Amino acid sequence: MTLMQPVTSATExxxxxxxxxxxTDPGPSGLAAQRTLHDLLLRAARLQVWRLRHQLPGAxxxxxxxxxxxxxxxxxxxxLSKLDTFEGRSRFTTWVYKFGILHAGVAVRRQAWRxxxxxxxxxxxxxxxxxxxxxxxxxxxxxxxxxAAITHDLTSHQRRVAxxxxxxxxxxxxxxxxxxxxxxxxxxxxxxxxxxxxESLCASGxxxxxPHRSTP
Amino acid sequence: xxxxxxxxxxxxLAGLLLDTSPYLSCDECFENMDIYVEKIIADPEHQDVPMQxxxxxxxxxxxxxxxxxxxxxxEPA
Numbered sequence: 001m002t003l004m005q006p007v008t009s010a011t012e013x014x015x016x017x018x019x020x021x022x023x024t025d026p027g028p029s030g031l032a033a034q035r036t037l038h039d040l041l042l043r044a045a046r047l048q049v050w051r052l053r054h055q056l057p058g059a060x061x062x063x064x065x066x067x068x069x070x071x072x073x074x075x076x077x078x079x080l081s082k083l084d085t086f087e088g089r090s091r092f093t094t095w096v097y098k099f100g101i102l103h104a105g106v107a108v109r110r111q112a113w114r115x116x117x118x119x120x121x122x123x124x125x126x127x128x129x130x131x132x133x134x135x136x137x138x139x140x141x142x143x144x145x146x147x148a149a150i151t152h153d154l155t156s157h158q159r160r161v162a163x164x165x166x167x168x169x170x171x172x173x174x175x176x177x178x179x180x181x182x183x184x185x186x187x188x189x190x191x192x193x194x195x196x197x198x199e200s201l202c203a204s205g206x207x208x209x210x211p212h213r214s215t216p
Numbered sequence: 217x218x219x220x221x222x223x224x225x226x227x228x229l230a231g232l233l234l235d236t237s238p239y240l241s242c243d244e245c246f247e248n249m250d251i252y253v254e255k256i257i258a259d260p261e262h263q264d265v266p267m268q269x270x271x272x273x274x275x276x277x278x279x280x281x282x283x284x285x286x287x288x289x290x291e292p293a
Contacts, residue, residue, distance in 0.1 A: 100285045150232075172274065191237075
C-alpha cells in the first residue's frame, strides 16, 4: 500500500462507552475493536506524515506509508496502555487521533534528523558587527542586548537548548532524544530561558514588562 | 563544536523573547489538546490562555493541534 493524500470518511462509530468496553474485552469483539482503533490511528498518522512530508524530501510514497503504519502501531500500544485515563471530556475518536498524530510527528522528525548532526553551542556566535559600518548599523540595539543577555544571564544548559531550538531549529523531540531527556524538560528549560532573557531586557530598559495574563 | 550556529538575527528575537507564562508543559498540552481542539472548532473565539500561550511557544505541539483541527474539520458531520 502506498501513502496517498489522506481522505477522511465518515464511518459508523461505536459510542464512547462501547469503545472502552469493546477494547477491554478479551474476546473476538476486543480484537475487532483493536482493528478499528488501528484504522483510526492510521488515518491520523497518514495525515500527519502527509503534512510533514516536506521534511523528508528523499522519501517515496512507500517510505511515507511505512512511517505512518509504524506510527499507528506505536500509537495503538500507547492508547491501549492509557485507556483508563480517558475521561470522556472529548469524543473518544478525537482523543485517539491525538495519539496517532503525536507518534507520526515524532517519527517524521526523527527520520528527518537521523543522519544530521544536532548542533549544540555553549557560546554565542555573531558575525563581526564592526567589519563594516553598514553591518553594525543593521545589527539592532535590541539584538545586541539579547546577545549579551544570552551570554551573561543564561546558564550553559539554557543557552545550548535555546540556541538549538530557536536559532538552529532542531525539533524538540529530536533534541530530547539526543540529550537523553524529555520534551517536557526541554520546554521547561526554554520557558525559563525566555523568562530570564525578558527579565534582563526589562532591567536594561529594552523591553516593557508584560502585563499579567489573567486565566479563567 | 567549531562550526558556528546560525547567526542570530532580528528574525529570531520574537521567539527568544516570547512570554510563555502561564507555564504549561508539553504533557499538559497533550492531555488537553483533544478537548481544546473540539472547543476551538465549535467556537473559534474560545479562549484557553495556557493552551494558546503554549501553542505559540512550542512549534511541535502547535503542529499537532493544527493537524487535529484539519482531521476533525475534514470529517463530514
